[in-house]
Amino acid sequence: MLTVSHLRCEYKINPIGLDMKSPRLSWKLQSDRRNCVQSAYQIQLSLTESFELIEWDSGKKNSDQSIHVELDHWLPNARTRYYYRIRAWEVAGDESSWSDTAFFEMGLMGSGNAWKADWIKAPFDGETDVSCPRFHRLFDLHKSVTSAKIYVTALGLYELHLNDRRVGQDYFTPGWTSYGKRLQYQVYDVTDLLQNGENILGAYLGDGWYRGHLGWNKEQKIFGTDSALLLELHIRYTDGSEEHILSNPDWKVATSAIRMSDIYMGETYDARMESNWTNAPTENWSPVDVLDYTKDIIVAQENVPVTQIEHLQPIALLTTPQGDRVLDMGQNMVGWVRFSIQGEAGHTVELRHAEILDHEGNFYIENLRGATQCIRYTLKGGELETYEPHFTFQGFRYVKLIGFPDDVHLNDFTGVVLHSDMERTGNFTCSSPLVNQLHHNILWGQKGNFLDVPTDCPQRDERLGWTGDAQMFVRTASYLMNTAPFFTKWLRDLEADQGEDGGIPFFVPDLRSSTSEGWGNTNHSSAAWGDAAVICPWTIYEMYGDVRLLAEQYDSMKRWVSYIHAQGDNPYLWNTGFHFGDWLGLDSKPDSYIGATDKDYVATAFYAYSVSLTHKAAEVLGHADDAAYYDKLHDNIVAAFQDEFVTPSGKIAVPTQTAHVLALQFDLLDSKARNRTIDQLGKLVADAGNHLTTGFVGTPYLNPVLSDTGHHNLAYTLLFQEDYPSWLYQVTQGATTVWEHWDGIREDGSLWSADMNSFNHYAYGAIGEWLYRYVAGINTDEHQPGFRIVHIEPKPGPGLEWVEANLETMYGPVASSWYRRENNQMDVRVTIPANTTGTILLPGAEVQTVLENGKPLDQVSDIHDVQTQGSDVRIVLGSGSYLFIYKVLEADQEVHAQQVESV
CATH class of the missing domain: 2.60.40.10 (Immunoglobulins)
Incomplete structure (x- = not known):
């Protein structure tokens, strides 16, 4: 059926x-x-x-x-x-x-003229009182209501209440955009919250990203000085009439119990100041001020909202050697702690947040830099009180309790996990518990850093949408969750922040008012960071078949390529300007964050890659002249790259792992140089004791390149290394998210520099793509994107006996699993969704030994084609679930056995 x-x-x-x-x-x-x-x-x-x-x-x-x-x-x-x-x-x-x-x-479907409401603000805004203002409006209803919708946005963050009930399940609205050019609004159906007679509509405002602390220079009010509310409640009655309740001078405002709330610093709350929405205990309600601010930049919600996704209970209450009482949540998480407490009025408690304990077991917060991540709560006294923050979030596993009573119970505390409400799409599990934990860590790195924008870290005084980190992780992220709406919104901000010359800032949204020297000056663009303008939309196109987004971003892609083309004297090399290079590469010089790979080499390699993707986009979109131009430009860049960085004998002049990986990944070599580079890459890994030395730029491509160039089992060797540097080193050190540094915690227990040592930093989690795309073998097709053609090409290797993975695509579930059995038998199970075609590669198979559910392949009507490819069998088939059982070739089995023994 x-x-x-x-x-x-x-x-x-x-x-x-x-x-x-x-x-x-x-x-x-x-x-x-x-x-x-x-x-x-x-x-x-x-x-x-x-x-x-x-x-x-x-x-x-x-x-x-x-x-x-x-x-x-x-x-x-x-x-x-x-x-x-x-x-x-x-x-x-x-x-x-x-x-x-x-x-x-x-929605309202119009520019600023669609809005009839006024921007309203508190008259005391900007004074020394930093409390979050609360606004209210009373109105009466005396007719039967058919529907009621609130259209709302803010300069800052808002939280709505209607008749003492919170409106919606969204947090950190209206979200973080390039506020000077784009500001989202949200819509809420509040029909069921209205009541006959008097109604009370209220709102809190918080500073948020708009005017709170941002960046590492302790700057505030980067995007604006006044927080403000814009709101329209549209009520439709059963008699066909409508009424609109608008933000305007009829509203009142007062200070609130939220005495301070800041993304970095935390929140201070005085419960003694709580009151219902009709009165304020410390002062009378004041008339609001109207703010003269544009409405032309307002756009509808594009991303999925941030919501409370799950809840964690602490696993232990610890007493540190220094005598601190500390909750262990068991997981490095992002969100906040909801807690209950009973005590005397006026008593204040604090919660401090940290990612780790130091090697002595003490609470460690030095890596937070200027972000205090502190929650202060003053009790109103009497009954049991329950509190959770409003406009701040923390990155933490450990919570230090200050001022709490001696009889604290774990069930008084709940960790509330918040992130953008992306649908979970990917699952991966295998016979290795350590690799399963690595996958868990990658997933939780995404949970912690995909909170409205793809941030680099969720805990210290940064939390910025670094472009390089985003492009490195975008494909892994899109295996784990449906990221299409998330990146659609972020890429529109990237285009909005793109310079007139086509340059891309280091992070999006950009902090344009940050004019200090160094990273704060974003008037220049870096290779591999700015390339997010091309890599991200192309990846979303491949994973979701989204031609509209590709077309929408195409001009931005072209402008980025034009920016590079205009740099320096040679239009086919990028050898000018500042670049992050192979950031945090392990082959860096002492006291340097930048790896040993020549930065001009990295820049030119990514130049070629972005041009190749822009060429593909031009072909998809039917821009024939552009396609011809970018094809020729790419040829010229590759020729210049080879002249500059490859010797006449075919040797790459930059002797690093990353240099060899990029040349192979981006197809920058002729056949002679390619073969030599493949051999040399294997030697470079061997010379490092079968360990990686790559940084942010090289690591995402390292294992895929090894698997594609005959070094697949070496890729498995890197995966299974447990000593530093390796992915599993972090796992063996107790990590529950991916670290910023391979040795954030060193083998002797000491810590990397507190200046830059995040323990929730997803860039190195890009290995997740290799787990799904190579180990499990699930891949899309750029010519039939969105998994219209599903490629399943599992690549078993030493150290794993079985793998199971599935992915919920736009067409339905894709599944791939393989199992090694006794007597050289291999089982491969696949699921291909309806309305798609699958191509399955059975590794190490002889076609005459392959059975599908007990039948020879030539007796299975749903199989369209069977081909032998070397030691593998390729099968083209229609949708459905299949079980292939076959004998692995003896030669393949012997090689595998030798490699398992060597590992």
Whole structure:
């Protein structure tokens, strides 16, 4: 039976507040038969859930497209909800019934003139009182309500309340954007929160990223000096009339119990000042001021919101050698602690947050630099009180308790994990517990650093959207979670912050007011960092088939390439300006953060790579002239690279692992130099005692290149190293997230410099791509992106006896697993989603020994083609689940046995 399910609009389930003219729909097919391919679909839109009134009907449309489907010749209306349902036909003739009904709802759909409300602010804002202001408006309802929506944004962060109930489950709204050019708004359905008679609408404002501390120079008010609220409540009555409650001079404002709240510094709360929304205990409500501020930059919510994702209970209450009482959450996490306490009015308690204990077991906060991460709470006294922060978050595993009573209980505390609410899509597990923990650490690194923007770290006075870190991790991130909306929003900020000359700042959103020397001066761009403008949109295109985002970012990609092209005297080399190089490479000189790989070499290699991807984008988008230009430009860059960095005999002149990896990964060599570089890379790894020496630039590509160039088992050797430097060294040291430095905690227990030593820094977690793409073998196809063609090419290696992985793609679940059995038998299980095709590579197989669920391949009708490729068998097949069992070639088995023994 054929069914249509998992309906999505712009990646989201029943979104409200869309502003695009043509929302796209996606769905998944399920069938109890293999080889299911859609032949046609029909979409219906209605203004009613019962579909009594059809707004638009596609009719039966002959097409196999089931993701990112645009609605032809139809335009939506603002503030209107559209219900939709879909049915499909498949090639074999099956017809589905109608899907369950889903909906999407449009937002205000206009620039600044769509807003009728005023920006309002507190008259005391900017004075020495740093408390978070709270605003309120009273209004009466005396008619029956059909629907009510709040459209809201802020300069700073907001938290809404309606009739003493918090509105929505979102946090850190409206999010962090390039505030001078883009500011998101959110929409909330509050129909069920309204009541007959008097209603009270209220809001807290926090400084957030807009005017709180940002960067390492203790700067504040980088984006603006005044926090302000912009809000419209649109009420529709059953009689057809409407009423709008707007932020305007009718509102009142007062100070609040939130005495201070800052992203870096934490929050101070005085519960004695709590009151309901109709009065303030310490002063009367004051009239608000109206702020003259543009509304033209306001855009609808693009990313998924930050929400409370999960809750952790502390695993222990410790007493350190210095006598501190410390909670151990058991996991380095990002969010905050919710706690309950009972005591005398006026008593203040503190929670301090840290990632690790030092080698003596004491609470360690030096690596936080200027970020205090401190929560202070003053009790109102009497009954049990429960508190959690509003406008701050911490990165921590350990929590020092100050001022708490002696009889503290673990169940009085809960760790609240917050991050952007991305759908979990990938899972990986294997026969190695250490590798499983590494995968866990990579996942938690993403959880901790994907809080509205892809930050470098979540704990110290930084937490910035470093472009280099993002592009290094984007593919791994997209295996683990659905990152398409997340990167869509961030890439729009990247384009907004792109310089007139095409340069890209080091971090996005950029801190334009930071004019100090060094990293604060972002008037220059760095290779491998600025290349995020090209690498990220191309990766999202490959992983999700999102042609619209690629087209949207194409101009930014071109401008970045033009920026590089204009640097220096030679348009085909990038040998000028500041570059981070192979950041934190282990082959660096003493007292240097930059690895030994020549920075001009790194810059020119990434120049070639970005041009190659821009060329591909031009081909996808049908820009033939551009494609020809970038193809020729790429040839010239490769020729210049070879002249500059490769000797006539084919030897790379830069003798580092990273240099060899980049040349191979970016295909910058002729065949003679390529073969020599492959051999030399193996020697360089061997000379390092079969360890890596790469930094941020080389590490993401190291294992993929080894696997692609005949050194696959050496890649496994690197994976399984447990001493420094290695991925599993961190695991053996008790890490629960990925570290910034390979030796953040040294083997003797001492610590790397506190100046820059994050224990939640996802860049080196890019090894996750290799686990999914090579070890489990799940890969997409750039010519049929979004996993329309699913490649499953598992690569077993020494040290693992089995692997299981799955990935929820736009088309449905992909699964790949392999198991070594006795007598040289290999089992490979795969799942290919409906409406896609799979290509399966069975490693070390002889075609005559391969059985699928007990049948020879030539007796399985759903298999389209079988080919022998060296010592492997390649199979092309339709959707469905398959089990292949075969005898591994004796030669392959002998090599594997020798390599296991050597490891």
